[in-house]
Amino acid sequence: MIKDIFNNIGPGPLVAAAFIGPGTVTLCTIAGINFGFALLWAMGLSIIATVVLQEMAARLGIITQKGLSEIIRTEIYNPVLKSLTVILIISAIVIGNAAYEAGNISGGVLGLETLVGKHNLELFGFSINTLCILTGLIAFSLLYVGNYKTIERALMALVLLMSLAFLITAILTKPNIANILKGVFIPVFPEDSLLIIIGLIGTTVVPYNLFLHASLVKEKWKYKRDLSLARKDAYISVVLGGLVSMCIIISAASIQSMNISNASDLAKGLKPLFGSFAQYFLAVGLFAAGITSAITAPLAAAYVSCGCLGFKSDLKSKKFKAIWMFILVLGVLLSSLNFKPIDIIKFAQVANGILLPIIVIVLIWIMNKSSVLGTYKNNIKQNILGILILCITILLSISALHKVFGLNIF
Template identity: 40%
Template sequence: MLKNTSKLLKSLGPGMIITASFIGPGTVTTMSQSGAGFGYSLLWAVLFSIIATIVLQEMIIRLSLVTREGLGEAIQDLFAHKVGKLILVCFTLIAVTIGCAAYISGDLIGTSLGASYLLHLPEHVVAPIIGLIILLIGLFGNYQILEKIMIGLMVVMGIIFITTMIIIRPDVIGILKGIFIPSLPDGSLLTVIALIGTTVVPYNFFIHSTAVHERFDSIKALRFARWDTIISISIGGIISAAVLISAARLMHGKKITSVIQLAEPLKPLLGDAAPIAISIGLFAAGLSSAIASPTGAAATISSLLKWDKGMNSKKYKTVFACIILIGMITSALGFEPLQVLLVAQALNGIILPTVAILIFIIINKKGLMGSHANNIWLNIIGGLVVLVVTFLGIYSLVDAINNFIHA
């Protein structure tokens, strides 16, 4: 028993990277605004987003361990027609690369919010410095270093946000109602979509596929890879929910423009340490997301173009460097054009349901997956998740087009 538990704990890694990836400034801000605006009532959406992420990412690890290929290779193998394959590969490359490049500036700025408060420096000065640190990690690090950094950031986020939730003594009955009795208060639909959309991230499919190959040797490790995914993403859900619950308890009815506002009501409890604690948590969330953006672009391109050596490939590191350099320059200049972000949102609105549907199709190919193909219950659960993700993608696409027209 103890031996299996120890082995399980040692196998934690790829799932932690995915979790650290989706808990970024956007997630923290969205959870804060949700709690402040709607109290505990949207906690069910957080639970659904975590279940959806676990379901989709479990399919990824199963596919990766059975085929010993990346997600990009598996998608290519699905298409016999060269033109169709080329169109899909090019579209995915463009969509993910533009998305990561467009959002990296915001990730660095989000990271700098916490650091600038602690260092008393302007955000546009701190952001490129953080970008330089990430660039060095990408160029001179390897999978093991990335995994340790992401796990460390997860620990920091967990300590800060979960401890905050415990200290403030929230309404337990209200929390349970929010989790298990779904409701949709007036004006909350966009927030629900944002809550789920910040957790289910397209490039995380490719990151996870690459990370699984780096960490696990064969299908024999599937049980441990599954537990890694379930435990890691569940911890991420608890951290996300903790932010929402804290905002609901401390800031309900107030407008939140920055998560650092959570520090103000905590001052009677933590004194001058309150803003420092929240800033450290925000910095950890931002840094994990900022590392994930270039990692996602590099993992996606590497998989689709079938580059060897994974994260140690020079080509992989080149893509990583290009994305983070874009973020460093744009964050230093304060350049975050609305049109580029709307294009990225529109592309992600297409790529998320497309990739989710393709994963669902591949995982049901018995000739490829054998006994590890989906059974009827996994198909029911997976089918529901894919339908919801498809709706989110279409809604995001329509919203981006509408905003682009009226920009």
């Protein structure tokens, strides 16, 4: 029975692994420290939004046996609009993931450093972090195998490890259950919390996950009858991922310190209050979050660029491998030298902020095309939920512009 359950688990854990990266861990930490349990409802809202959109992406992938970027390339007929859409997608996801990859690897290394300390190598006047190279090699090895089942099982194990680590950490802090339930079900807007609220939703409703999910489901399932399995996989994985994020907020809420800015600081801060166990569990969770995102970001970039440019989207394809290798190697290089590509990250934030509502619009449009999905197109309820989520993504877009340019919008 347990074997059957694991056999029916698909790309859902990969999607969860993709949105629970070091950025999510850091933002959830800041939310918990500054606002306690008050913003748990925002994570609950983001879980609902993500479930709705990822179900659409999974349904599209299984019914059409094509990735989202492939569908966009074939369904948008206006050459100017098609070119603009493809350029924006590649700019936001491929360049963006290249910029964020250094952060993914650095986040995993923060977890390792909490456990084993710092290890630097002096070479030609540069101080190279050897743990970054180790993390990169682990990600490279899994991707280079070029076998979907191997990647799926490895990430499933890492997601389970991450989930247990953050769950145990939250339990060790002995939170007040009544206050947690209040935070989840009663929306409040504390002073100076609006950007954090939008940020919590934005770290979960991720544009590249829609492309990744649509591409990966066709690696796992080939028939329309498998749609129910894909839906269960998506629902369980996204909810589990959201609960992990909530556990991070709950853990951080136990410490009232303005000197903590990331999960590594949180791990050290938990030690005097709850003992070394809390510190080590959180460090393991941070490492798992970093390395899973370090694997899924290059994978998503490769699927997106191959779909947009008409290349073969195959794990063993030379062009596919060349793209993820470029993303991963660049991330390892930037993180090991402690170089922060601020301008590239700002560009990626703007592009992602603009891309998200556009992709939601395009996704809803495609999901209503009988020529693409037949009887599996969206129903009225799915369209209403999709439009409500579109409104949220527009807020996220405004938030990204505000964050980068300091626009006085709110």
